[in-house]
Amino acid sequence: MVALHAVRLDREKNVVDVDTRSANSDGIAAAKETLEDYTLRFAPRSYRKWSPAVVGISALGGIAYLADFAIGANIGIAYGTGNALLGIGIFAIVVMITGFPLAYYAARYNIDLDLITRGSGFGYYGSIVTNVVFASFTFIFFALEGSIMAQGLELGLGVPLWLGYLVSTLIIFPLVIYGMNTLATLQVWTTPLWLLLMVLPFGFLLVRHPDSVSNFFAYGGENGAGVSISGTLLAAGVCLSLIVQIAEQIDYLRFMPPRTPENSRRWWSWMLLAGPGWVLFGAAKQVVGLFLAVYLIANLPAAQGIANQPVHQFLEIYKDMVPGWLAMTLAVVLVVISQVKINVTNAYSGSLAWTNSYTRVTKTYPGRLIFLVVNLVIALILMEANMFDFLNGILGFYANCGIAWIVTVATDIAINKYVLKLSPKVPEFRRGMLYDFNPVGLVGFGLATVLSIMTFFGLFGDLLKPYSPLIAIVVAFVATPLMAIATKGKYYLRRSDDGIELDMFDEHGNPSGDTLTCTVTGMEFERPDMIASALPGPEGEIQYISSLALSTDKAGIHLLPHQK
Structure with a gap:
């Protein structure tokens, strides 16, 4: 039994090692910013020289x-x-x-x-x-x-x-x-x-x-x-x-x-x-x-x-x-x-x-x-x-599709964030901090898209066909806040704490330019792009991983647990 347990642990370690190597490779490839131009993440202060x-x-x-x-x-x-x-x-x-x-x-x-x-x-x-x-x-x-x-x-x-x-x-x-x-x-x-x-x-x-x-x-x-x-x-x-x-x-x-x-x-x-x-x-x-x-x-x-x-x-x-x-x-x-x-x-x-x-x-x-x-x-x-x-x-x-998307997101920012206060004002984009799916936007966008396209093709009668853009606007504007109220905003953030003590913003409210080392790529990334890794360091210390590297973590070994 001891031998079998040791083999199992060794296999699990090998899986982690393989996944880590994969994340390393993809993370480093994506970090070649000369060609990739910050495809997957926010644009850091060090690059914004214009x-x-x-x-x-x-x-x-x-x-x-x-x-x-x-x-x-x-x-x-x-x-x-x-x-x-x-x-x-x-x-x-x-x-x-x-x-x-x-x-x-x-x-x-x-x-x-x-x-x-x-x-x-x-x-x-x-x-x-x-x-x-x-x-x-x-x-x-x-x-x-x-x-x-x-x-x-x-x-x-x-x-x-x-x-x-x-x-x-x-x-x-x-x-x-x-x-x-x-x-x-x-x-x-x-x-x-x-x-x-x-x-x-x-x-x-x-x-x-x-x-x-x-x-x-x-x-x-x-x-x-x-x-x-x-x-x-x-x-x-x-x-x-x-x-x-x-x-x-x-x-x-x-x-x-x-x-x-x-x-x-x-x-x-x-x-x-x-x-x-x-x-x-x-x-x-x-x-x-x-x-x-x-x-x-x-x-x-x-x-x-x-x-x-x-x-x-x-x-x-x-x-x-x-x-x-x-x-x-x-x-x-x-x-x-x-x-x-x-x-x-x-x-x-x-x-x-x-x-x-x-x-x-x-x-x-x-x-x-x-x-x-x-x-x-x-x-x-x-x-x-x-x-x-x-x-x-x-x-x-x-x-119809474009209107439904833009109006849904604009409504979430203007109404759900600033009026209803059910959506967090500071935008979050990092894997692990967000739920995989949020019904607020998906339902608002989905309803607006489907109903306006059905109208566009005359399924509600020729008289309503010209109104398909208006239907997309109204449905997205109404359904998005209603879904936020119905869900009480609980599907926005999976976690409210990213495990990092450094401030996210500077004294003027701009994203901070402080840097941390990504444990996967070994590269320096600015604070807003970083999150604590679920894997502690050799001495039990907190390690950090960039959103870039985390997006290619196939096994999710670096993902912090859900925070209730």
Whole structure:
């Protein structure tokens, strides 16, 4: 019996050793931050060397996409200027309200939207479903922007569309490899030229063709039905597919420097402008896209079928301004710059989302670059399938999922944390501190998604179809607090004590820059990223493990026990 017991103990020790070696390998691989860019955790103070202005400009560079012009043109052509403008207004208001709490938490606590979602009603594993929603957003819009660039290459250089799709995909890969370091430089340096090329045609029309303004407001769309609630809501539904853009803004905002009395005003200004404020630029681009489309429809009969394509919109206006060869050059340059600026963000954010989800499910870290390739391949398939031709349908459907997620998390922060006080105010994202699943967010998001999608497909009657975005908003806003009340908030935190005596925050409320050594990787990590290990050291001392290494602990040997 003694011998058998000794063998059993030895086997158990071997299992622990194997699991520890596995965690060591995956943890060290994930810690190569030059390539991985803090995929699985918060951005430490030592890495956040940019000013609020640089971070803000970089984040706003990610909204350089031309899809807004296409969206504005499409909804205007389908529903008329009046409905389109009202729909864009609804979109802007919803995004501003929901985007503020998310952007603030990201900039203040230096975590991305997935990490925020974990502690805001979804749980450690529960947020995987919303990560998939976000990843889908990145490849849908990558494909949309890539399609626009391919149209520009075909028009300006005679490149076949299929080859243009491939070029617009491959050009992005090398630019995204090194994460924020490269992206910040790219966004800052290309923004002035992009702004100039985008604003000039609009200003030119206002001065040279003032009658285009009255034509714009009088435009009734394809059916000329006039302003209606259904038309407005259908237009808003398409626009609201962009609500998830806040997640990409947050992928930059998490690198904001600590907020101090010295930089507080700049910090708040750039957080608001680059966070929820992105929608001001997005809404303006949608309006301009519709304006340009209406001008083409009214003045160039041959442009009827291409008035919703940004490449042709800008080319035709440039032709009225400068010689044809220069107009073509400017149009192609604008398209290429815009596509690169947004698609580096789409590819980057998508690779973070896929990697994060895969690592939590499998507890194996494959590397961010693998999922960068995956995201690009999916986007390329969508482009080759010519998704541009059924854009409204794709975005209208996707809007329901995106709205349900964003409104659920924003409601948890604003209502459950600050009004009901059932959700912990300080966001928690570490494995072991959170329950695996939290019904508060999952039920709120699930109900909002299912009911709004059923409405979108007409299962509750054609009369209600236009209201699917509104149903997603209302159900998520109501169900999330009700679930928090029903569960009394008990599924947010598995533990309230992480076993570390060092303060989590500095004197200004910023995440602390103090470091501790991870027992798995042997590397130094900042205090907010650390948790005590369940395995004591050789002398019985407390050991610490990073959230990064803990995410790849297959056997859970480092997990602290549940705290009642």
